[in-house]
Amino acid sequence: MSKTARTDSTNPRKWRLTRRRFLIGMGAGAATLAVGAAIGVPIALPRIRKGINQMFILGEGEMPAPTTPDSPLVWFEIGEDNVTHLYVPKIEMGQGIHTTMAQIAAEELELDWNQIVVHQADMMHGFEGGTMMTFGSLSTLLLYQPIRETAATMREMLREEAARQLGTTTSDVVAAESMCSLQNDSAQQLTYGQVVSNKQGEWNIPETVPTLKSVNEFTKIGQPLQRVDFREKLTGRAVYGFDARMPNTLYGAIARPPRYGARLRRASVGTAEEQPGVVAVVIEDGFAGVVAERRMQAYAALRTLELEWSGGTELNQDELEQMVTVGRGGVITQDEGAVPQTLGDTPISAEYRTPLAAHAHLEPQAATVDVQPDQVMAYISTQIPNMARDEIAAALNREPEQINILPTYLGGGFGRKAGHDVGVEAARLSAAVGQPVHVGWDRVEDMRYGYMRQPTHHVFQASLDEHGNVRAFEHQVASGDIGFAFEGGFPGGEFGKWLAGADPFAGFGSLITYDEIPNRRVVYHRTKIPVPTGYWRGLGLFPNTFAMESFVDEVAHAAGADPLEFRLRHLSISNELSERFRTVLQTAADQAGWETPPPKGRARGIACSLNAGTVAAQVAEVSVTNGKIRVHKVTCAIDPGLVVNPDGARAQVEGSIIMGLSSTLYERATINNGIIETANFNNYPLISMRDAPEIDVVFINDSDHPIGGLGEPAIGPIAAAVGNAVFALTGERLRELPLTIESQVT
CATH class of the missing domain: 3.30.365.10 (Aldehyde oxidase/xanthine dehydrogenase, molybdopterin binding domain)
Structure with a gap:
């Protein structure tokens, strides 16, 4: 219970x-x-x-x-x-x-x-x-x-x-x-x-x-x-952020800027106070909101405020992509061997891009806050309650010890609920009226004014020796911020960020883990953009692995090698991590029937990744009909060490694959005149049940390895596995998400 x-x-x-x-x-x-x-x-x-x-x-x-x-x-x-x-x-x-x-x-x-x-x-x-x-x-x-x-x-x-x-x-x-x-x-x-x-x-x-139990003594760990x-x-008794209420709760709605970075220059109450159910109009320090007896009353009154905004960006999509581009300089985050001296004059090269993406969680941001003289009580859908406490305390000029965060169940988080803007908004309104106030964002607010997954740009170079083995491999990546996007999100503030040079969360999945490659280098280019970006499931894992494992496939084909054999060849047999990679790759391939031809009109692709101490490999089986990519089956072999609950673990892997597949095939947030224009599901589609593939999960349940995480690792390989399968089927290499294809294959 x-x-x-x-x-x-x-x-x-x-x-x-x-x-x-x-x-x-x-x-x-x-x-x-x-x-x-x-x-x-x-x-x-x-x-x-x-x-x-x-x-x-x-x-x-x-x-x-x-x-x-x-x-x-x-x-x-x-x-x-x-x-x-x-x-x-x-x-x-x-x-x-x-x-x-x-x-x-x-x-x-x-x-x-x-x-x-x-x-x-x-x-x-x-x-x-x-x-x-x-x-x-x-x-x-x-x-x-x-x-x-x-x-x-x-x-x-x-x-x-x-x-x-x-x-x-x-x-x-x-x-x-x-x-x-x-x-x-x-x-x-x-x-x-x-x-x-x-x-x-x-x-x-x-x-x-x-003395703790040995694995063979377990009776509950390892059972579903x-x-x-x-x-x-x-x-229906579970309480989510959108459900939480206190006695005498009122409802708040907040004015939103028309462009990112715009400031509220002037605000007039207009006729808002005369609207039905309105309790108060709150205008202070560039902030405007309405408190009413009902949610829709608050939103209706909000539309009658007379607001004037100034400044802000007028950025468009093409300009955003130009900003997120690998340039000169950068911070070296991996450097082994002598890459510049071994790339040669005509290296294999390619560029990849991934777009902004929303979280699209089922439950938008929500909080109910009661600000009283001696204590603040706050029900919030939050992944990081102590940060929510500190942000509310700062907004109210209170001591953190006065703030009690009561976390609720989350209707999906995926990193977005590590932000607490909604809690601060509810707190400011509650402080103004002296009663509990509930603020629950609608879908457009959530997809437009919440932070997004960061866009990325990748430039790769690699060279082969006379035996078809990789001699040198370089990955340069430009990325929007994740951890660097938040105040207090890095030790030392802005100086600490400058000193470090690279956002660690944006780097997840960017390193070259094939340890038989003697010369390896990764260079990170921080890109500050006016669109809010931040935590998204897997952090940098999904975009980086898409680019990395797609290019590994390109190099394998340039070498005339089977993609599985090529990967295995570049993983040593003397390194424990490499051996784990070899195991999941071979297991996924065997389970998917890699050595046997797929049904007519289909092809398979393979990819792997590492995250949170867990290694995963996936084989995707796809077809293309009238320019539409269809993923029929995904086989995933994953090694998280010991599996505590197989049923829950399988659900996490399947959920990661589905979320990653949705982003692989459909999701792309775009900006126009300084604001996200893909702000609801009519123009930001998600994968549907009819397009969901069969998913076969195999756990390498090895208690000899330290226990790893399972909430995000399986999201890493899916995009590259699908893209690699499309190339095997059509000969067309897709280097940008979401994957769209020119070929007409039936």
Whole structure:
């Protein structure tokens, strides 16, 4: 079972830090045991440009987990009713992370699966620092070990206390299914709730980390257990940002500029205050909004305001593409061997482009905020609650400790809900009227005024030796900002960005991972554009992998080699990461029948990528009819290390492929006269169910590798796999997304 944020924020949990850096809950009551994990790791970010390569490697799963010494990453509470409550900092946006966290906890704590409730924690209940972030496919990667160790510690505390209550030794007590019983007499047993209820005095914390289970001892990890949130969502009780309300909630609408960068020069109330249901018109500091009793009343009144805007860009699509172009200079983010000396006079070369793209999540931005003199309560669809808190605090000139963010379920996030503009808007309106205000963007607002996926331009060069092997490979990429787009999104502010030179998130997927290529270089060109850009599923992974793996295919064909064999040839057998790449490539190819001819009129393409410690390879089988590309089947082999919940993992892979395929074939946001013109689904189409392919997922479930992420890695290879298949079928190389074809193949 899963619950959204608790609301008893006036009585937050207090914690006592133990020597082993576990946190014991204080003030929980005599019949409650609360244990949390305080495992803080400082963020290690490079301070000089020579260290920027390590930032790009973060895409391979090296992101640390920030926290403060007295703040838990995660905690458990067990009461006398024998129900275990698990409080987690990760936001549930459909990816099943609450179920994953519960399975990890239930495994080591030996819980009855029906006796665990997962809670989305809020900012007033222990979490500080940077722990309340959900992005980058890092949730399981970061919390797998802390949750296991905390759960195992709590299990041993319960076993020891149960032994005392049963008059025996701890070694004679077995924990299973939320109960402690005697090893040789299961009739003598106590539920966890009874152990807690009967406890007197202080709990004893083990001096060493308890022995964790081996993989072959798992009974819950690795099983397709039922999602903990399915009942809430099935019955409509789940609370999303658009659903959240407080007593006496009003509705707000905000004036939007006609062009990016335009400023509100003059605003007059006009007849807005006379419109039905209007409570207030708020005009302050370049901001104009209306508060009304109903949403549509607020929007109707907003249209009667007399507004004058000045400045802003008049950028058009052609000008945008000219801005996002590889030029001179740049920051070298990968440099091995001697690329300039080994490219030769006539290298193989190509250019690729990817466009702006929207997130198009089902639920647009929404927040309900109540600003009171001593506290601010805010329900927000957010992936990063602590950043939402800080932004609202800054807008209201309040201390962050006064702001309680209560995260809701997200109807899709994909990086867009790492931005909190809607929360700030609702807070400003609430502060003006002294009541809770709900602001929910409509679809046009969401697709026009939210930030977009950054456009990119790629220039490649490569040379071959006399044996058809790659001697040198260079990738130059120009990209709009991702992490650099946000204030506070990089250590040191603008100076830190200048010093680093390259946006690390924009670099995901840009490195050359074929380690048998002796000379490799990647050069990053930062491009600042007036269109807001930012986080999008996979960050730079999708556009960079499309370009990279498409060009690898070009070089393979120039060498007269099979694309699979060519890739395998350039991955060493002595490197663990390369061996993982070889495994997923060969597995995907075998599963897709790479060596057997496809049905008539079809062809296959292959591609691979690395992200969040997970390697993936995909084979796409396509046809082209009357200029329309049809993807019939996608075979994906993926190695995330250990798979916690196969059903949830498969859903994440399938969702990534579908989202990536939609962007591959359909999605392109365009700008005209300084504003996005593709602002609704009538001119920004998405993939439909009838065009969705068969998807075959094979997991390389290898517990010998560190656990990796699954929310984004599978989005990487799909565009290149499809483009490579189209080339194999038609001989036409498509170098720009979305893929459109001149050939008429039937």
